[in-house]
Each structure stands twice: as structure tokens, then as C-alpha cells.
Amino acid sequence: MIITRSTVDSLVIAAEKKNGMTTFGISDILENLVRRQSVGDRMNHIHSEVQTQFGNSPDYYAASQVHGEGDTLAVIVEFAQPSGTERVLDIATGTGFAAFAVAPNVAHVTATDLTYGMLAKARELASERGLSNIEFHVAAAESLPFAAASFDIVTCRIAPHHFQDVTAFLSESYRVLRPSGLFCVIDTVCPESERLIQWQNRVEKLRDASHVWAYPPSQWRKMIGETGFKIERESQSKNAEIQFSWWTQRETKSPELVKQIRSAFEGLSAQEGAIYDIRRDGDELYFAWPMYSVQARKPVE
Numbered sequence: 001m002i003i004t005r006s007t008v009d010s011l012v013i014a015a016e017k018k019n020g021m022t023t024f025g026i027s028d029i030l031e032n033l034v035r036r037q038s039v040g041d042r043m044n045h046i047h048s049e050v051q052t053q054f055g056n057s058p059d060y061y062a063a064s065q066v067h068g069e070g071d072t073l074a075v076i077v078e079f080a081q082p083s084g085t086e087r088v089l090d091i092a093t094g095t096g097f098a099a100f101a102v103a104p105n106v107a108h109v110t111a112t113d114l115t116y117g118m119l120a121k122a123r124e125l126a127s128e129r130g131l132s133n134i135e136f137h138v139a140a141a142e143s144l145p146f147a148a149a150s151f152d153i154v155t156c157r158i159a160p161h162h163f164q165d166v167t168a169f170l171s172e173s174y175r176v177l178r179p180s181g182l183f184c185v186i187d188t189v190c191p192e193s194e195r196l197i198q199w200q201n202r203v204e205k206l207r208d209a210s211h212v213w214a215y216p217p218s219q220w221r222k223m224i225g226e227t228g229f230k231i232e233r234e235s236q237s238k239n240a241e242i243q244f245s246w247w248t249q250r251e252t253k254s255p256e257l258v259k260q261i262r263s264a265f266e267g268l269s270a271q272e273g274a275i276y277d278i279r280r281d282g283d284e285l286y287f288a289w290p291m292y293s294v295q296a297r298k299p300v301e
């Protein structure tokens with residue numbers, strides 16, 4: 001078996017059991033490792049990019065307005081339709097914004113992420129906010145270490161564009177949801193234009209090596225439907241306005257790359273720029289990515 005960074009993270013987190021970080025047992029960990037191995041080595045490269053990227057900057061994310069604000073936090077609670085009794089799984093929880101929005105309205109939240117440092121920060125923030133019904137596990141979205149039908153609701157916000165295998169994420173979400181459970185996903189998406197799909201993903205990838213692919217809403221609908229879910233509601237919005245210099249300062253490796261990204265923005269037509277709400281203030285540039293939110297139900301078979 002290949003020992004990857006995520007393997008080590010799983011073992012580390014098990015060792016931290018006494019801190020209340022996880023309820024994993026050894027058999028859970030072994031099952032998780034076997035699942036991960038079967039997903040294949042292809043995943044290891046991007047998972048390690050994600051862990052480097054996010055593991056270095058939990059404080060940056062915890063303070064990020066792009067992730068901590070915007071109406072999609074309210075949307076995820078609205079789409080989850082909590083009555084107070086549910087067991088929720090929040091996938092790729094990051095520093096926990098979606099999990100914290102949902103937790104006061106449900107019985108229990110299991111928050112997972114590939115990156116140990118993000119979970120550690122989320123746990124610290126949950127404790128500061130007095131949220132005691134959330135537990136944290138290291139887990140890849142593509143191979144969840146939970147039994148079938150263990151959750152009433154699965155949520156995932158602003159993360160699938162980092163997943164190597166969105167189809168595996170969707171089928172794992174389907175598997176761990178009980179029949180008639182709700183699946184609520186919110187992610188950055190591209191406009192329905194082949195040119196802008198290529199443009200946006202190229203720009204994101206130039207800036208952040210852990211970016212995999214942002215899909216247009218039509219592709220999300222197709223993939224969710226093919227998994228077996230029935231889409232019940234959806235909405236489209238924009239994320240909080242992003243300042244270009246802030247956005248490129250942390251992830252982007254060199255000034256040359258920042259120039260390339262800037263010139264990609266300058267190359268958009270006025271009509272395309274309007275789709276991204278681009279505005280300029282002196283040398284600074286501001287924009288917003290389109291967001292897609294969906295509520296889908298696992299049918300009763």
C-alpha cells in the first residue's frame with residue numbers, strides 16, 4: 001500500500017482522539033485506507049496539492065470574506081430544510097462556515113475535510129462559538145468513511161471545484177444519505193459558454209494548483225441526475241466581491257503568473273466582463289464568480 005500524506009493525516013487524527021477531534025476506530029481507518037487505495041493514485045497528486053494549499057492557510061480562510069460571507073450560507077440552511085433532528089454530513093468543511101450555519105438547526109453535524117489544518121481551525125472556531133454538536137474527521141470527498149444511509153442531509157459548499165473526481169463525490173454522497181435524504185451543494189460555476197468555461201478554469205488553475213474544474217450549472221444538473229438524485233430546487237447567484245490583488249497574493253506563485261492572470265482578465269470583452277461583475281478602481285480590479293446552489297433528494301427505492 002502506498003503511504004500518502006492523507007494516510008498519515010488519518011493516523012495522526014486517530015492519535016488525537018483524546019482531544020475529541022474524531023471518533024474513528026482502527027477498523028474505520030483501515031476501511032478508509034482501502035477505499036482510498038481503490039480510488040487510485042491519480043487522486044494522490046491533486047489531494048496533495050489541496051493539502052499543501054489549504055494546510056498552509058487555515059487562518060487566511062477563516063478570515064476570508066469570500067467564504068465567510070455572501071448569501072449562500074443562508075441558502076444552504078434554506079435548502080437543507082432542517083427540523084432539528086437531523087444527522088448532517090458537511091463535506092469539505094474547510095474552516096467550517098457551512099457547518100456552523102447548519103449546526104444550530106439540526107441534531108448533529110459530522111464535518112469532514114481532506115486537510116487536517118483546516119479541520120483543526122474549524123474545531124477551534126466551533127468551540128469559540130459554543131457549537132458542541134459538530135465532530136470532525138479527515139476524509140476525502142471521493143471516499144467517505146461512513147456506512148450507507150448514515151445521514152439525513154449532506155451539504156457541501158464552495159469546494160467541489162477542487163475535487164479530482166466529482167462523480168465519485170456524488171455517488172459517495174448518494175450512498176451515505178438515507179432514502180429521501182437531502183443533498184445540498186453550492187459551488188463556483190462557469191457561465192454556459194464554452195469559451196468562458198475554458199477561460200475561467202484556465203485562470204483559476206493558473207492562480208491555484210489545487211483547482212480542478214468549475215462546471216456550468218447544466219453539467220451539474222446532468223451529473224446529479226445521473227447519480228440518481230431528483231433535483232427539487234436550484235438558484236444562481238454571485239459570491240462576495242473578490243479583490244484581484246488579495247485573491248492572487250497567497251496562492252499565486254510568481255509575479256509573472258499574476259501578470260498572466262491580469263492580462264487574461266483584460267482580454268475579456270465588456271459583455272464577458274459584465275458576467276463577472278468586473279469593476280476597476282485605479283489599478284485594482286474587482287470581480288465575482290457565479291455560484292450555483294442545488295437541493296436534490298435521494299429517492300425512496
Ligand SMILES: C[S@@+](CC[C@H](N)C(=O)[O-])C[C@H]1O[C@@H](n2cnc3c(N)ncnc32)[C@H](O)[C@@H]1O
Nearest residue numbers: 054092093094097098114115140141157159162
Ligand atoms: C474553500 S474551502 C471550503 C469552504 C467551506 N465548505 C465553507 O463553506 O466555507 C475548500 C475545502 O475543500 C477541501 N477539499 C478539497 N478537495 C477535497 C477533497 N477531495 N475531499 C475533501 N476535502 C477537500 C480543502 O481542504 C478545503 O478545506
